[in-house]
Amino acid sequence: MGHKVSPLAPAEMPELPPLDGVRMRVAEAGIRYKGRKDVLLALLDPGTTVAGVLTRSRCPSAPVEWCRDKLAGGKARALVVNSGNANAFTGMRGREAVEKTAEVAAGCAADEVFLASTGVIGEPLDPAPFERVLGEMASTAEAGGFSDAAAAIMTTDTFPKRATANVDLGGTKVTINGIAKGAGMIAPDMATMLGFLFTDAPIAAPVLQSLLNRAVRGTFNAITVDGDTSTSDTVLLFATGKAAERGVAVIDDIKDARLKKFRKALIRVMKTLAQMIVRDGEGATKFVTVEVTGARNGRAARHIAMAIANSPLVKTAIAGQDANWGRVVMAVGKAGQEADRDKLAIWFGDIRVAVDGERDPTYDEAQVSAYMKSPEILLRVELGLGEGKARVWTCDLTHDYISINADYRS
Amino acid sequence: MGHKVSPLAPAEMPELPPLDGVRMRVAEAGIRYKGRKDVLLALLDPGTTVAGVLTRSRCPSAPVEWCRDKLAGGKARALVVNSGNANAFTGMRGREAVEKTAEVAAGCAADEVFLASTGVIGEPLDPAPFERVLGEMASTAEAGGFSDAAAAIMTTDTFPKRATANVDLGGTKVTINGIAKGAGMIAPDMATMLGFLFTDAPIAAPVLQSLLNRAVRGTFNAITVDGDTSTSDTVLLFATGKAAERGVAVIDDIKDARLKKFRKALIRVMKTLAQMIVRDGEGATKFVTVEVTGARNGRAARHIAMAIANSPLVKTAIAGQDANWGRVVMAVGKAGQEADRDKLAIWFGDIRVAVDGERDPTYDEAQVSAYMKSPEILLRVELGLGEGKARVWTCDLTHDYISINADYRS
Numbered sequence: 001m002g003h004k005v006s007p008l009a010p011a012e013m014p015e016l017p018p019l020d021g022v023r024m025r026v027a028e029a030g031i032r033y034k035g036r037k038d039v040l041l042a043l044l045d046p047g048t049t050v051a052g053v054l055t056r057s058r059c060p061s062a063p064v065e066w067c068r069d070k071l072a073g074g075k076a077r078a079l080v081v082n083s084g085n086a087n088a089f090t091g092m093r094g095r096e097a098v099e100k101t102a103e104v105a106a107g108c109a110a111d112e113v114f115l116a117s118t119g120v121i122g123e124p125l126d127p128a129p130f131e132r133v134l135g136e137m138a139s140t141a142e143a144g145g146f147s148d149a150a151a152a153i154m155t156t157d158t159f160p161k162r163a164t165a166n167v168d169l170g171g172t173k174v175t176i177n178g179i180a181k182g183a184g185m186i187a188p189d190m191a192t193m194l195g196f197l198f199t200d201a202p203i204a205a206p207v208l209q210s211l212l213n214r215a216v217r218g219t220f221n222a223i224t225v226d227g228d229t230s231t232s233d234t235v236l237l238f239a240t241g242k243a244a245e246r247g248v249a250v251i252d253d254i255k256d257a258r259l260k261k262f263r264k265a266l267i268r269v270m271k272t273l274a275q276m277i278v279r280d281g282e283g284a285t286k287f288v289t290v291e292v293t294g295a296r297n298g299r300a301a302r303h304i305a306m307a308i309a310n311s312p313l314v315k316t317a318i319a320g321q322d323a324n325w326g327r328v329v330m331a332v333g334k335a336g337q338e339a340d341r342d343k344l345a346i347w348f349g350d351i352r353v354a355v356d357g358e359r360d361p362t363y364d365e366a367q368v369s370a371y372m373k374s375p376e377i378l379l380r381v382e383l384g385l386g387e388g389k390a391r392v393w394t395c396d397l398t399h400d401y402i403s404i405n406a407d408y409r410s
Numbered sequence: 411m412g413h414k415v416s417p418l419a420p421a422e423m424p425e426l427p428p429l430d431g432v433r434m435r436v437a438e439a440g441i442r443y444k445g446r447k448d449v450l451l452a453l454l455d456p457g458t459t460v461a462g463v464l465t466r467s468r469c470p471s472a473p474v475e476w477c478r479d480k481l482a483g484g485k486a487r488a489l490v491v492n493s494g495n496a497n498a499f500t501g502m503r504g505r506e507a508v509e510k511t512a513e514v515a516a517g518c519a520a521d522e523v524f525l526a527s528t529g530v531i532g533e534p535l536d537p538a539p540f541e542r543v544l545g546e547m548a549s550t551a552e553a554g555g556f557s558d559a560a561a562a563i564m565t566t567d568t569f570p571k572r573a574t575a576n577v578d579l580g581g582t583k584v585t586i587n588g589i590a591k592g593a594g595m596i597a598p599d600m601a602t603m604l605g606f607l608f609t610d611a612p613i614a615a616p617v618l619q620s621l622l623n624r625a626v627r628g629t630f631n632a633i634t635v636d637g638d639t640s641t642s643d644t645v646l647l648f649a650t651g652k653a654a655e656r657g658v659a660v661i662d663d664i665k666d667a668r669l670k671k672f673r674k675a676l677i678r679v680m681k682t683l684a685q686m687i688v689r690d691g692e693g694a695t696k697f698v699t700v701e702v703t704g705a706r707n708g709r710a711a712r713h714i715a716m717a718i719a720n721s722p723l724v725k726t727a728i729a730g731q732d733a734n735w736g737r738v739v740m741a742v743g744k745a746g747q748e749a750d751r752d753k754l755a756i757w758f759g760d761i762r763v764a765v766d767g768e769r770d771p772t773y774d775e776a777q778v779s780a781y782m783k784s785p786e787i788l789l790r791v792e793l794g795l796g797e798g799k800a801r802v803w804t805c806d807l808t809h810d811y812i813s814i815n816a817d818y819r820s
Contacts, residue, residue, distance in 0.1 A: 058750075059743030059749060060751075088739065089767065089769075120736060121740060316816045319812065320815070320816030326499060327531070333470065333641050341470075354499065358503065397812065399813075401722070402809050
């Protein structure tokens with residue numbers, strides 16, 4: 001906390017409109033941070049469906065295990081999020097804390113309460129502070145409140161993350177609101193951080209899950225800050241179905257034609273939030289897009305893109321505004337995927353720096369160095385082997401990353 | 411260059427004795443560094459056998475490709491190493507530079523000349539400076555010279571790396587000398603940096619290769635500084651066979667009983683050099699041993715150990731002298747190997763900090779914090795699943811790593 005706002009923070013952040021069927025409240029439970037809101041309660045009207053993607057960590061937090069279990073039911077009435085303590089690696093007491101919190105949360109079946117925690121790992125989480133505040137929160141929750149919610153779930157974040165979209169769903173306007181948090185311990189192939197999405201569209205739980213699974217691939221699973229994976233990563237998508245009252249028929253088939261626009265809007269909201277997490281990457285001064293094309297297949301392209309995006313040497317070079325494309329070659333080489341050095345081409349922005357296995361004949365160090373001063377860097381690699389492609393986002397690795405993480409607990 | 415000597419440098423560094431059949435010379439070719447020796451020529455007597463382990467990078471340097479090709483012959487007459495330019499990703503010109511250098515090197519068949527280059531990737535390497543100096547070097551090469559050799563191959567290293575051992579080979583003393591370089595772009599599962607080993611023992615090339623393959627596993631392939639893999643990693647083991655003149659019969663069977671002691675001594679020399687590389691890890695202030703036991707098998711143990719050793723969050727916590735064992739849980743969880751949170755136990759040194767899926771009941775923050783101030787940290791994880799174990803070495807991740815790598819080329 002107390003770090004200054006990332007220089008990569010978006011210039012504008014939308015206010016999120018209230019969403020039918022969602023009431024929110026934040027409170028100060030004093031779990032770790034003093035003098036700030038650290039608990040979010042979202043109440044969801046009856047009929048709300050839910051989908052989720054959770055961390056693939058083999059040592060997940062107690063709330064992650066709880067959510068994984070409850071997602072099978074497909075129904076949600078409340079979401080409780082706390083920052084300051086992850087309730088991870090807290091053994092039986094962690095499970096008990098989760099159960100207790102779910103019970104007191106919302107005056108509904110505990111099975112329909114979803115929980116997420118973020119913060120320090122291994123500290124037992126005392127459920128008493130929740131018991132104290134949750135009753136009052138439930139009785140005073142109000143429509144709207146997404147901005148307060150986005151702020152309450154922050155840990156080392158330097159700015160809150162919000163995104164929204166409207167979609168024409170068969171002639172009726174529905175809304176997607178999203179909030180997220182995350183700045184470190186961010187890596188691919190799992191839900192990566194906390195992200196909560198809400199819509200008033202009436203969508204059956206299995207369809208919602210299918211939509212979410214496909215949408216995370218190119219969004220929350222296509223970002224990396226440090227290649228580390230949290231025990232607590234959670235993305236939940238809630239659909240209150242309230243738009244049904246405005247005449248929207250329930251969508252219970254993934255092939256429903258009305259989903260086309262909805263899917264696009266959902267991906268747009270998730271991509272915006274995911275990119276904000278990279279823009280708030282701990283210590284970040286550069287927003288880096290890594291594009292790999294011409295790989296043998298999409299999976300290989302993704303592996304190579306992530307090897308580049310996670311390489312400490314590539315990331316420190318970008319921090320130093322150094323067009324050290326040799327380190328990109330190194331990262332391609334170490335990815336363990338098929339690559340032919342002599343077919344490789346590399347661009348920084350529009351400038352081709354390497355081609356046919358050696359430095360571009362027209363290479364101009366001054367030109368590339370000027371480009372590297374930009375806060376937004378595009379790094380493109382063409383492998384010349386096939387049609388596989390991937391795009392991921394990351395940030396540079398700076399002194400501030402070290403400062404933030406060498407004294408997080410102290 | 412010019413960084414002060416690592417605080418983890420060994421207090422003592424052995425002088426290496428001359429070794430029968432090896433003559434050396436270093437020179438200043440001015441490839442990148444000014445005012446220092448940057449080329450090493452080692453001349454090897456007729457009959458010298460050779461084994462090698464090379465980077466698994468898919469974009470290897472021109473010298474690596476050359477060595478891989480020539481190792482098939484099993485014979486060596488010369489080794490040429492230059493620092494300052496890796497001759498990697500230099501296309502056809504890179505190959506030509508290698509061929510030219512090998513031709514002028516030693517007045518022997520080019521096929522028996524081994525080459526290694528280290529330094530910047532992607533800069534064309536002009537062979538002319540070699541042509542200028544190699545003739546003179548060959549005619550003035552002398553017995554001994556290992557100390558000068560170890561210094562000439564350094565790049566960002568802050569101290570030269572040397573190790574030696576004597577072995578009783580069936581009643582006759584033979585010697586193993588080793589030198590190495592490396593401080594960054596150090597990662598497992600490939601030869602990792604430059605390491606050159608010399609012995610006067612008479613060992614046939616296939617036996618030598620088999621010895622080397624097994625010895626790298628627990629030594630050069632069990633270290634990591636930043637998880638990045640060089641395009642140039644090379645370990646070569648030369649056996650001049652000169653001890654045969656002192657009555658040692660040639661060893662041409664891997665089952666030869668005399669190899670038992672030799673193998674141990676070789677591993678000891680290689681482990682010493684490998685650990686020195688970690689001790690000279692860019693910006694390192696802590697030497698970290700990661701031990702994983704109780705994994706389902708050795709491969710799983712190694713994956714988990716490397717996930718811990720490569721985690722930026724674990725490494726920054728150690729830099730901050732912070733006993734943040736929650737990040738160790740995180741790294742175990744992300745390794746993708748079988749793990750059962752509730753069977754996990756974690757030690758820092760002799761202090762058990764976590765057991766049975768939660769913080770140790772006797773956990774004492776002050777005690778662990780005191781231990782974290784040590785320059786040598788042992789981090790032990792017991793998985794409770796099987797007999798698999800692994801031990802790897804790494805260092806912490808500090809501000810100086812960023813400083814060194816954000817402006818390496820500038």
